């Protein structure tokens with residue numbers, strides 16, 4: 174059995190009932206596999222003894238102590254047990270909040286093994302977070318290195334430790350290795366089974382770290398393997414004439430503005446790829462609003478002029494539609510046939526479109542992935558562009574690539590990622606970057622506002638609306654259904670229309686609004702017939718309405734950095750001064766506060782991405798879809814860059830010598846399972 178096959182629910186584990194299973198689910202842990210991959214965030218080394226007087230600054234003591242006496246602090250219901258103890262070095266007090274029952278175990282005279290972090294309060298050493306066991310019992314929490322797990326409400330360290338131990342002693346015994354034996358030897362890797370045990374129940378911290386690196390290597394190796402197997406290879410192609418460039422020149426001449434230097438540069442790079450001797454894959458990075466779409470259309474032109482087709486895949490129907498409109502306006506006059514394929518087009522209307530794609534008369538085909546993955550056949554697909562690429566998995570990309578013949582691939586993303594991440598997630602891919610925004614854009618003014626001050630925000634928005642501008646309001650929830658205290662789009666839509674902006678026309682968009690209706694409402698907003706758009710983060714990517722100058726995100730603390738940055742990018746797209754208001758509620762964590770401050774400080778997407786990486790770690794990079802593919806459990810790319818390099822090298826060597834993995838049936842199966850998981854997750 175491979176690790177990925179441990180699909181049993183955690184609820185099968187001894188002593189894990191429905192409530193605990195729900196608590197696990199809050200951490201994304203549903204199966205035994207998830208549990209094994211829930212790695213400790215730290216360890217307590219309880220092999221080193223440390224007396225009470227030696228424990229300082231959050232370092233735990235690890236000592237044998239004797240209970241001296243009991244006392245209580247507080248009154249009535251709030252009465253709390255206080256237990257005086259001493260070891261050879263000092264005496265101290267244990268404050269037992271909500272644990273009065275400890276009085277019977279901690280009787281005066283009892284000797285205990287004790288681990289506790291003390292601080293000086295009221296002239297004595299106190300601890301309210303401690304672990305202990307009676308000296309007479311065999312050591313369970315002492316004399317070893319203990320894992321410390323990330324928890325959620327309803328979980329304790331001991332629940333997680335015992336659940337993990339149970340899986341290690343049962344299902345995990347059947348885990349087989351997928352990494353080829355010779356590689357294990359050269360890279361001195363332990364078996365997967367041993368590594369999992371050692372990472373959860375190490376003898377020493379060093380052993381734990383070694384085990385983590387083994388798991389990290391496996392993760393990265395597998396990821397690189399999948400990239401190599403599923404991504405277009407750099408196959409060489411037959412020589413062909415240089416692509417014509419007349420159409421592109423005409424399109425550029427017809428633009429109402431000049432291209433930025435960065436745009437010109439990346440266009441040169443992409444067209445060089447298209448003319449190159451091998452099939453190319455390139456990642457185009459550029460902050461929101463930097464003009465990637467235009468680059469996409471312009472580079473599509475030489476391919477179309479040469480008589481071949483171009484496909485553009487967008488993550489949402491909204492965005493696909495908008496791209497189709499832009500393309501129609503810009504390319505229609507050049508006589509190019511643009512075709513929009515989306516899931517909401519009824520079968521009857523779709524048939525002729527599919528035929529146009531199949532016979533080649535549809536020259537630029539724009540759609541969502543659902544459309545490209547079914548029976549769509551191209552006559553001669555030569556160039557594939559994927560917008561907001563981080564929303565797609567490798568296998569979706571691969572499915573599209575297979576519809577072409579030696580088709581070049583251009584991936585576009587507004588979530589810029591540091592080099593190590595780019596390598597891990599995209600493999601060897603050239604990158605082009607648009608660093609500067611088009612001229613004339615005014616910097617967006619970002620304001621942070623407390624929920625209780627929201628009326629001031631509404632005032633500013635009203636002023637903008639009065640001078641003819643438009644505004645977005647974004648909420649974390651669709652409707653009040655889950656009885657949350659949080660504001661939701663439905664209810665606020667009502668309030669915005671009735672109470673706050675009664676003179677304006679307000680509209681509503683979220684994922685449960687039917688496509689047809691969504692399209693209608695968006696169209697009205699684009700044309701300025703509605704002034705205020707209440708929405709969820711569905712409008713996060715791509716929506717382009719230059720007259721909109723206000724982006725208000727309520728409960729901003731609920732959104733990740735990248736999402737907020739993307740949302741902010743919906744304004745500041747025209748000539749007018751624009752504003753982003755991030756409205757936060759009072760129960761704001763330190764983390765959330767730090768996130769909002771970053772956005773307040775900088776509007777540079779690259780800086781935001783770096784901060785995001787630093788704060789959250791790459792495994793969790795928001796904006797990058799948490800699919801089976803992208804989720805890293807053990808690898809930490811800020812620390813494991815060296816591992817990534819070896820894993821890449823090893824994967825490439827294996828791929829070169831055995832491109833179909835015929836000699837590696839287990840590895841092959843692992844790759845397939847991951848494809849499957851990814852398809853399910855996206």
Ligand code: ADP
Nearest residue numbers: 430431432433461462463464465466467611717
């Ligand atoms: P991205 O996809 O990179 O977020 P878009 O392609 O949507 O950005 O472009 C944002 C806006 O900027 C669009 O309205 C587009 O027409 C405009 N734009 C693109 N390039 C330029 C340019 N060189 N000068 C002025 N405006 C531009």
Ligand code: MG
Nearest residue numbers: 465466560715
């Ligand atoms: Mg875009």
